[in-house]
Amino acid sequence: MIILSLQSGTSADGIDVAVVEATTSGDRARPDLTLVSRWTRTLDWEPELRARILAYADGECLDAGAHTALTTEIGQGFAAAAATAVAECGLEPDLVVSHGQTVFHWVEDGRARGTLQLGEPAWIAEATGAPVLANLRAADIAAGGQGAPLMGLFDAAFFGPAVDVASLNLGGIANLQILRPDGSALAFDTGPANVLIDASVAEHTGGVLGFDRDGALAAAGTVHDGVLAALLEHPYLRQASPKSTGRETFTLAIVRSALATAGVRLELPDLIATLTRYTATSVADALRGSGPEVRTVVASGGGVLNPTLVRELADALARDGVRLRTSDELGIDPEFKESLLFAFLGFCSWHRIPVSLEHGIARIAGAISPAPNGFTLPAPLDGISRLSLAAAPHPTGEHRDD
Ligand SMILES: Nc1ncnc2c1ncn2[C@@H]1O[C@H](COP(=O)(O)OP(=O)(O)OP(=O)(O)O)[C@@H](O)[C@H]1O
Ligand SMILES: [Mg+2]
Missing domain, CATH: 3.30.420.40 (ATPase, nucleotide binding domain)
Structure with a gap:
């Protein structure tokens, strides 16, 4: 059909x-x-x-x-x-x-x-x-x-029973699917993928740009550790799974509040570098906190087209011995x-x-x-x-x- x-x-x-x-x-x-x-x-x-x-x-x-x-x-x-x-x-x-x-x-x-x-x-x-x-x-x-x-429905059927693979979709929100040996998947939203990056780029450029094309802004900026630490305090990240969220939870209000907590204003490249690291860190933290032993994460979604995000994520996962691949390596257009x-x-x-x-x-x-x-x-x-x-x-x- x-x-x-x-x-x-x-x-x-x-x-x-x-x-x-x-x-x-x-x-x-x-x-x-x-x-x-x-x-x-x-x-x-x-x-x-x-x-x-x-x-x-x-x-x-x-x-x-x-x-x-x-x-x-x-x-x-x-x-x-x-x-x-x-x-x-x-x-x-x-x-x-x-x-x-x-x-x-x-x-x-x-x-x-x-x-x-x-x-x-x-x-x-x-x-x-x-x-x-x-x-x-x-x-x-x-x-x-x-x-x-x-x-997780697609992944459970596609990967079959697996013990060491997870899939990650980097859309507005990031979601992680961890395949279990019984053929099911533990699936949950980890938090933001691109939503805060897109919103901040749009706000700072008066809507002229809508996203960080090819991760160029993030690559040109420096991560601000204080702002990153404040962003990582978001209660959703601590919540146990199963959990799901949407763009209404990750708005520019949380970025403003993190900047206020850290007491700084950031130029756009530094802000985008920080938000890109935020996505990478929150995904790696979520995977680490989820129990099963995962060796490979297969990523898809528009975020895969952002090389800075992919590099940040690969680095964050590599610290836990996890390898990042993109879904096109398995024949799936991300x-x-x-x-x-x-x-x-x-x-x-x-x-x-x-x-x-x-x-x-x-x-x-x-x-x-x-x-x-x-x-x-x-x-x-x-x-x-x-x-x-x-x-x-x-x-x-x-x-x-x-
Ligand atoms: N060339 C690129 N460089 C950087 N980022 C990109 C590029 N292409 C796409 N993106 C990012 O990917 C996002 C779109 O991804 P996608 O379509 O998977 O998300 P979505 O439509 O929000 O889906 P979901 O429902 O999964 O959240 C864009 O908003 C942008 O942030
Ligand atoms: Mg889309």
């Missing part, structure tokens, strides 16, 4: 679109699943809409009318992105999985109470003619879970690993396979918006034996040297 995966992460840096072919083999009730990315691209948000998304996620109040307009326009943005993908790759999806745009992840006293992803799926169903699975996190929260991070996760989750829900996050209660993820012509569900499956990825076949006639 063809699954079209749509998502915009906490950074709202663009709509990640992947058209994924899913094939099964082996056991009928519990097959092996192979995913092939046939088309991937990150499409820009319309700048004015992106500004409204970030303002809302950062705490701006909207009335019901403005909220309605926002979720409608985000849904239309996803629909247009899906239509572009279908037109360009020529593959009609059997299912669209839309993660939506997270604007709030509601956690109180360490318990997730709710989560809000915007983007009305009906627009996507109209644009593609396919059913749309959305609202992927709610069932887990209603069952007592954190609803996040979801990446920028589209989450797209594959959502395609995988879509395949599971489409076949009524319940999935369980950290608390171990399994639920079928998501809610389906029917295609304009309705939809027919396939026979249910008991589960997936093994997940593997395959490279896309080259288009007919294209010459390949290797």
Whole structure:
């Protein structure tokens, strides 16, 4: 089947679109699943809409009318992105999985109470003619879970039972998945990845720059130990897992308060160097504090494109004897690993396979918006034996040297 995966992460840096072919083999009730990315691209948000998304996620109040307009326009943005993908790759999806745009992840006293992803799926169903699975996190929260991070589901199926591997996704927030010998994954958000770096760059440049391209600012700056120490006092970092967080917890307010505690003002390169070290240190601390013996961390997400962050992280992990690799070394495009996760989750829900996050209660993820012509569900499956990825076949006639 063809699954079209749509998502915009906490950074709202663009709509990640992947058209994924899913094939099964082996056991009928519990097959092996192979995913092939046939088309991937990150499409820009319309700048004015992106500004409204970030303002809302950062705490701006909207009335019901403005909220309605926002979720409608985000849904239309996803629909247009899906239509572009279908037109360009020529593959009609059997299912669209839309993660939506997270604007709030509601956690109180360490318990997730709710989560809000915007983007009305009906627009996507109209644009593609396919059913749309959305609202992927709610069932887990209603069952007592954190609803996040979801990446452990993909990793548990992809890596299988493992004792010494963890995966790390460096999006706005960083999440860590530690594979266990029983085939499950201990997964939790460690804290910030890029969110504070992006917000500080945007604030200091009046929005001219949105992130530290290629880690150049961080590379030019010097870490301020006092500010770093104040940032590392954040209570979320001490909280026991399972835990999840969002950009509402890691805002510029905590940066201002750390600067005030240390009694300094920092030039932008020094601030970004400090925030980059903060991400690296908080990830390494989280891994060290999590028990199981991990020898290799496989990183993905947009943060992998920041060489200063990758170097800081590699150094921090190396002090504990842990080696950092990036997911492309294992055949996973770091920028589209989450797209594959959502395609995988879509395949599971489409076949009524319940999935369980950290608390171990399994639920079928998501809610389906029917295609304009309705939809027919396939026979249910008991589960997936093994997940593997395959490279896309080259288009007919294209010459390949290797
Ligand atoms: N060339 C680059 N140099 C430095 N940083 C980069 C580069 N490309 C991307 N990034 C960083 O990666 C971020 C986007 O990463 P990603 O798309 O994985 O995050 P996200 O959309 O917030 O997802 P998530 O939901 O996982 O938090 C950008 O906001 C930026 O900080
Ligand atoms: Mg993104």
